[in-house]
Amino acid sequence: MSAIKKFFQKKKMDFKFKKYGEGHKLDEPTQKPPPTHRPVPQPGTSSQPPISPRGDATVTEEKKRAAAAALARMEQKEKQSKQDENIMSMKARMRREMEAEKKASEKMMAQAQAMQGPVEIEKDHSPVIPHVLYTCPDIGPAVLPKDEIDAYIQEFLLGQLAEEPEMSSAVMIQTLNKDKEKVKICVETLIKYLDNITKNPGEEKYRKIRMSNKAFKERVSQLNGTDEFLQACGFEIKQLPFEDNEENFYVMSGEIAENVERLNGIKEVLVAAEPIQCQLDRALKVFHQSSSSSKFDIPEEFYAINPEELKREQQRRQEAVEKMGMLRTKAMRERDEMKELRKYRFTLVRVRLPDGILIQGIFRANEKLSCLYDFIRSSLENDWMPFILQTSNGSKLTEETKTMAELGLCPAVVLHFVWDESIMKDVHAAQGGGATSSILKSDIMAHIQSL
Known part of the structure; x- marks a missing residue:
């Protein structure tokens, strides 16, 4: 029996007991109720007893209150039932979304693996790429690891101070400090110092x-190159009295401050200065046709985190997806996708040419596919001829604005080079069915080696 039916039955029983008056104990003598005189009905009137103004009115009020309470309970129960249904519906929807997301994640991983082909990481021989190398063509031919190329650039700038102190020190500020926001604040502060002097060359407090x-x-002295720049402007370090003591000051003489044209020129140099940036060396290599083309030995520099941490992170993510109770918003999913793209810093790309020869280069994970096309095109004997790059499963790579990471080409991949068919027909026709002797330039082919 439902609770609401029990509620109404109890109310009916209460009403019957009240109707028959107060009860008495069984061992008490029963008292005869006082005789009641039934009024004789008058002609034309009903034989029914007259309505008691107290009893029936009370019953009516109780019925109303009971009905109102019952209705309120029924509405509350219906409301709770709807809420429970909504919660269950929401959970079911989220479960379906999680299942769909898991399937999509598995599909994406499968596609990425298919694009990459069979990548095998071997640790039982010397690495093909011992280090990621950098070069800086603007200052010299050196090809060095990152730490060494940074030291090479700094040494170059220090060596130029004697000849071009203003320009060298301004470039040092831009190059030797990684926090670009701090560099911006520093430059703005130095410009303010120079503006105050040029506008008020006779005011000692500005000098x-x-x-x-x-x-x-906070804004200037903690950055590399600022001391060199201030001295290049004409400031000297001196001890001067300050609050009952002596402290070090950068001080510019009145004579130097009077040369406003020179100081304005230094300010323009500071504003126009740009950092010297090293470039990733492609480490171009050419290999004979080999069955080991899909075997790689990847340096740990290729990973934003070390390989062991990467495996643990992938395992944690898989477990999180399998827990269907874990609710993930769109923002959380986008954050995870960005995290996935940042796992790799570099990728090693091998491209198999139609004659079986392999050309290899290193790229940043955030470089666009167009950089790979440019790299291959610059190595071709006939760089004007159109071509396409394909994955091992035949998928064409045409989205040149996407990054290597977005295309699933990290940390290593083997791709296939395919000429444009219509162009090749014309070339073959012009050559009488023959083919070019070599796809790559002769100076590149001169360095071919076995893999």
């Missing part, structure tokens, strides 16, 4: 900078 000043320490 002095206390080295212990909090703003100066």
Whole structure:
């Protein structure tokens, strides 16, 4: 029996007991009820007893209250039932979304693996790429690891100070400091110092900078190259009285401050200065046809985190997806996708040419596919001829604005080079059915080696 039916039965029983008056104990003598005189009905009137103004009115009020309470309980129960249904519906929908997301993730991983082909990481021989190397053609031919190329650039700039102190020091500020926001604030502060001097060359207070000043320490002195720049402007370090003590100041003489044209020129150099940036060396290699083309030995520099951490992270993500109770918003999913793209710093790409020869290069994970096309095109004997790159399963790589990471080409991949068929027909016809002797330039083919 439902709770609501029990509620109404109880109310009926209560009403019957009240109707028959107060009860008595069984061992008490029963008292005869006082005789009641039934009124004689008058002609034309009903034989029914008259309505008691108290009893029936009370019953009516109780019925109303009981009905209102019952209705309220029924509405509350229906409301709760709807809420439960909504919660269950929401859970079911989220479960379906999680299942769909899991399937999509598995499908994406399968596609990425298919695009990459059979990548095998071997650790039982010397690595093909011992280090990721960099070059800086603007200052010299050196090809060095990152730490060494940074030291090479710094040494170059220090060597130029004697000849071009203003320009070299301005470039040092831009090059030797990684936090670009701090560099921006530093440059703005230095410009303000110079503006104050050029506008007020006779004012001594503008020609002095206390080295212990909090703003100066936070915005200027903690950055590399600032001391060299201030001295190039004409400031000298001197001890001057300050609050019953002596402190170090950068001080510019009145004579130097009067040369406003020179100081404005230095300010323009500071504003126009740009950092010297090293470039990733492609480490171009050419290999004879080999069955080991899909075997790689990847340096740990290729990973944003080490390989062991990468495996643990992938395992954690898989477990999280399998827990269907884990609710993930769109923002959480997008954040995970960005995290996935940042796992790799570099990728090693091998391209198999139609004659079986392999050409290899290194790329940043965030470089666009167009960079790979440019690299291959610059190595071709006939660089004007159109071609396409394909994955091992035949998928064409045509989205040149996407990055290597977005295309699933990290940390290593073997791709296939295919000439444009219509162009090749014309070439074959012009050559009488013959083919070019070599696809790659002769100076590149001169360095071919076995894999």
